[in-house]
Amino acid sequence: MARIVIVEDDDLIATSLARALGAAGHDVTVAATLAAAEAPVADADLVLCDLGLPDGDGLDLITTLARDQPGLPVVALTARAEEGDVVARLASGAVDYVTKPFRLAELQARIEAHLRQASAIRPGGRRGGVVRVGDLAIDRGARRVMVGAREVALRPREFDLLARLASDAGDVVRREDIMSDVWDENWWGSTKTLDVHVNALRRKLGEEPGTPSRITAIRGVGYRLEVA
Structure with a gap:
């Protein structure tokens, strides 16, 4: 309940x-x-x-x-x-x-x-391990993200999205797989929320509009977290 x-x-x-x-x-x-x-x-x-x-x-x-x-x-x-x-x-x-x-x-x-x-994601269900992708350090257990020496405050869904992309860094992760893994396998709504979360994540990682992004959109397929 x-x-x-x-x-x-x-x-x-x-x-x-x-x-x-x-x-x-x-x-x-x-x-x-x-x-x-x-x-x-x-x-x-x-x-x-x-x-x-x-x-x-x-x-x-x-x-x-x-x-x-x-x-x-x-x-x-x-x-x-x-x-x-x-x-x-x-x-x-x-x-x-x-x-x-x-x-x-x-x-x-x-x-x-x-x-x-x-x-x-509440305490007691933590899974440890730090994933490093370029200047990103993603601590799954502590649910913390560092960009270089700067800690970035992310909402729970933003953290889960970044962690999912980082688990296959360098490879394209299909939109359907992201929605299933980060949201829920029974998600019925539009996947537009994924694009909004990616844009919010880019901003929080310090990226400016029009500049190269760590997260590349592959039209009609999904997203890729770049390794360099």
């Missing part, structure tokens, strides 16, 4: 989600405003957060949670479909987003995948 907080002011959506997640065995709390969400999210295992709330933008809550509770998976719920909004909500700290209207079964599958992923 996981503690899930739904931050959503649409009563129909919130009630339907709460009922379905409760039936799946989870402990569900609903908050209709940012203010009402402040207390329950402190003890949550996963947060579903609408962006358009009566007392502010859900992105503000997502950004705060990414800073204060970096291991907490947050899924953004939104009616905004523009690419700029997608990038903003993922860059702010959400591990995923779902555009309304959404299929309940798909959202539930994503929630379960994120809960499994979060559980796997």
Whole structure:
């Protein structure tokens, strides 16, 4: 059982989600405003957060949670479909987003995948080993990344993505394999989230737009982490 907080002011959506997640065995709390969400999210295992709330933008809550509770998976719920909004909500700290209207079964599958992923990276489930690729050092056990002498702070999904590419450094890793290994083998959504995460990862590794990247996109196939 996981503690899930739904931050959503649409009563129909919130009630339907709460009922379905409760039936799946989870402990569900609903908050209709940012203010009402402040207390329950402190003890949550996963947060579903609408962006358009009566007392502010859900992105503000997502950004705060990414800073204060970096291991907490947050899924953004939104009616905004523009690419700029997608990038903003993922860059702010959400591990995923779902555009309304959404299929309940798909959202539930994503929630379960994120809960499994979060559980796997908690202390006690560490797998050791440092992988070095060029000036990158990826410590799987400590979940730390160094670029030269500089430590880079990555979100859990960003770390897992980089570690997956590093495990086959120099080779192309297919999009389908990345989604299966980093997200979940039952992922049903668009793989556009992969491209957004790669772009965020490039920025955090210190790369500027238009400059050579450590991560090369192979059109229609996947991505390759360069060894030099």
